[in-house]
Amino acid sequence: MKAGPQIAGLAALVGDPARANMLTALLSGAALTASELAAEAGVGLPTASSHLAKLAAGGLLAVEKQGRHRYFRLTGSDVAAVLEGLMGLAARTGQLRTRPGPKDPALRHARVCYDHLAGELGVALFDSLARRRLLELGEGELRLTPKGRHFVADFGIALAPIAVLQRPLCRSCLDWSARRSHLAGALGAALLARIYELKWARREPGTRIVRFSPRGEEQFRHLLAA
């Protein structure tokens, strides 16, 4: 037995406020520099450097150096999934010094979850795909149906390039705010990218908020209703 120590090490990494702040900042999917993360966490640069080294050693962060900058990002969407899971727990168990700030409704409405869309609109997207049988359960994992493939192609996404990636195409991710599933995986990422490309929405700088334009949201909802 004794699986305890293994998960304890990881959990302890997340268990420091400064590191937790860094990780949640990286939930935006962007790669950030050590200085940015230090500011985000509210600690000095030496402290941040130490924390980042530990997170990288623990396998939660990957580093990429570009010139004199070092960019950090989460090593995978599974890290993001665990973090969102913890947020869900925090919401339920009432660690709620949450006290809904002004940005909170926007976060609930549409936000980025590592690299895909979450929040009400993310859940709505998932629901729509499931309702119209564009997505189905096959062999225990989510799969696009032939109809789903057409839908994706019509939306302007070429499946071939992303299907060869190692990561699973479709994956569900439990939503922190809505407690429902939304679409993750390579397809989830591609859909969000396309939404940006169509200028239906853009990222609110420095936050996880995805801000849809009125017209963009209308078109998005139309896409789901079809």
Place this chain on the structure above:
Amino acid sequence: MKAGPQIAGLAALVGDPARANMLTALLSGAALTASELAAEAGVGLPTASSHLAKLAAGGLLAVEKQGRHRYFRLTGSDVAAVLEGLMGLAARTGQLRTRPGPKDPALRHARVCYDHLAGELGVALFDSLARRRLLELGEGELRLTPKGRHFVADFGIALAPIAVLQRPLCRSCLDWSARRSHLAGALGAALLARIYELKWARREPGTRIVRFSPRGEEQFRHLLAA
């Protein structure tokens, strides 16, 4: 922003080896006493008591006093899901001082995940239900199809009593060992209970292992193949 501190508090609770051992012990779904948990964690009683108080205050554990015993259990399957998620991360990021012990294959084969079946057989169950369209995606959540309802009834489970419970009937839970989904939720719990009832399998005392009898596993696989 600053969702960090909230999840940091929770993660820090899991981040202590002694507490992590207690939590993983409770993943078996059983309610354990303070003394048992102290032994499981390898600490003295006073230490355990302090840890348990913190876990309860953090909303991860619920207490039930019976006579001079105090039984602790996880407050919900979402706690179990986060713990399994952490195990999955630990497996991937290679915190593997795992060094597969003798009990490990049995754990991978069939184990209990809070109150439902996980491991290879758990994944196989989920796959079979999905392949035969007994389970489908509806409105973004897993749902039993009419055919699925028949299947469950034929297996000897009355849906009416469990359908009225607050918890969702079907839920998927990402498997730590197989990295695939297995069936959680009230239905997952009912299925496992029925498996015990039919004496196809029994719990290995003091572990999370679900030990199928040769005959029980045969019948189980027959059920999946049908």
Place this chain on the structure above:
DNA sequence: CTCATAGTTCGATTACCATCGAACGATGAA
């Protein structure tokens, strides 16, 4: 080369917390 920015390393400080022994309630058994 010189300067500025980005980041790390080192050392010292500090604060927190896990741990245990001992004493103290609380429940049940004889």
Place this chain on the structure above:
DNA sequence: TTCATCGTTCGATGGTAATCGAACTATGAG
């Protein structure tokens, strides 16, 4: 009531780790 068991509370101890200032390295700009 008396005793044993289960558990908590208290106080003291020790170790760990977060933090920062200062010094050091590395990259890029002029």
